[in-house]
Amino acid sequence: MDAQIKRGLLDVLILAAIxxxxxxxxxIIKDIKPYLTIxxxxxxxxxxxxxxxxxxxxxSQEHNGRxxxxxxxxAAGLKKIDDFAQEWKxxxxxxxxVVREVEAx
Amino acid sequence: xxxxxxxxxxxxxxxxxxxxxxSKALEFYEEAIDDRMEEGLTEDQAVAAVGTPEEVANxxxxxxxxxxxxxxxxxxxxGYKAWEIVLIILGFPIWFPLLLTAAxxxxxxxxxxxxxxxxxxxxxxAIGIAxxxxxxxxxxxxxxxxxxxxxxxxxxxxxxxGLAVVMFIPAKAFCLxxxxxxxxxxxxxxxxxxxxxxxxx
Numbered sequence: 207m208d209a210q211i212k213r214g215l216l217d218v219l220i221l222a223a224i225x226x227x228x229x230x231x232x233x234i235i236k237d238i239k240p241y242l243t244i245x246x247x248x249x250x251x252x253x254x255x256x257x258x259x260x261x262x263x264x265x266s267q268e269h270n271g272r273x274x275x276x277x278x279x280x281a282a283g284l285k286k287i288d289d290f291a292q293e294w295k296x297x298x299x300x301x302x303x304v305v306r307e308v309e310a311x
Numbered sequence: 312x313x314x315x316x317x318x319x320x321x322x323x324x325x326x327x328x329x330x331x332x333x334s335k336a337l338e339f340y341e342e343a344i345d346d347r348m349e350e351g352l353t354e355d356q357a358v359a360a361v362g363t364p365e366e367v368a369n370x371x372x373x374x375x376x377x378x379x380x381x382x383x384x385x386x387x388x389x390g391y392k393a394w395e396i397v398l399i400i401l402g403f404p405i406w407f408p409l410l411l412t413a414a415x416x417x418x419x420x421x422x423x424x425x426x427x428x429x430x431x432x433x434x435x436x437a438i439g440i441a442x443x444x445x446x447x448x449x450x451x452x453x454x455x456x457x458x459x460x461x462x463x464x465x466x467x468x469x470x471x472x473g474l475a476v477v478m479f480i481p482a483k484a485f486c487l488x489x490x491x492x493x494x495x496x497x498x499x500x501x502x503x504x505x506x507x508x509x510x511x512x
Contacts, residue, residue: 231339233346245360246339247370250371
């Protein structure tokens with residue numbers, strides 16, 4: 207997949223993974239694995255960028271005697287997902303049209 | 312590799328970044344290793360699953376602004392040794408002009424590209440404006456008694472306007488392309504700085 211597209215997709219995919227309830231690094235990787243396989247070294251910079259952009263917040267909670275960082279989505283994060291959905295709806299309409307035209311020939 | 316060795320190695324490769332930045336990153340990877348061990352992997356397997364220290368450190372550095380990477384890279388692992396300081400001071404007349412030349416060259420390159428783009432736009436705009444001026448200047452004269460040379464001038468004016476409109480498209484493409492090339496150049500420099508750092512080890 208094109209690197210630029212993958213980058214954009216990953217942002218939204220990760221936000222979607224924490225949309226329902228807050229989640230942590232390893233769980234996010236496992237949750238999105240059916241769609242895109244990424245490693246921690248890919249995830250970390252993205253989480254940092256999303257945090258800096260205000261799309262998610264981080265808080266540490268105790269788990270089995272150690273701290274674990276949980277990520278929860280913000281209003282800006284929800285809007286980013288929404289914008290993505292809108293944009294792709296339009297793209298899918300174009301896709302449908304293009305495929306129809308190709309098959310018509 | 313044990314978790315401790317992994318964390319220490321990443322820390323060493325990130326030396327020069329702010330402590331806050333480093334500990335934030337290390338906490339994240341430590342948690343990743345712990346979570347995998349909790350799931351039943353051995354310490355060795357869990358560390359391997361997270362990636363090599365090199366990969367991890369490079370990814371973190373690639374996401375930093377260039378200035379921070381250069382700063383991190385220019386800091387040696389264990390301070391400067393006395394002879395290194397002497398060498399740096401004595402070598403000043405050599406390395407300083409070299410560094411300055413490199414910086415000026417890079418700046419000149421960008422300037423040349425920028426001027427090229429601007430010149431292109433000015434030429435296109437000049438052709439367009441000249442064309443418009445000639446065309447409009449001819450219109451009243453055409454009614455008061457047009458000669459063939461006037462008609463030729465009128466035609467030339469129209470050609471100029473058309474040419475300017477057509478040339479605007481490649482001018483815009485050229486502008487966008489040069490912006491992209493400048494971005495690529497920056498990324499290339501960053502890659503060089505990071506991989507240079509790797510070879511030092």
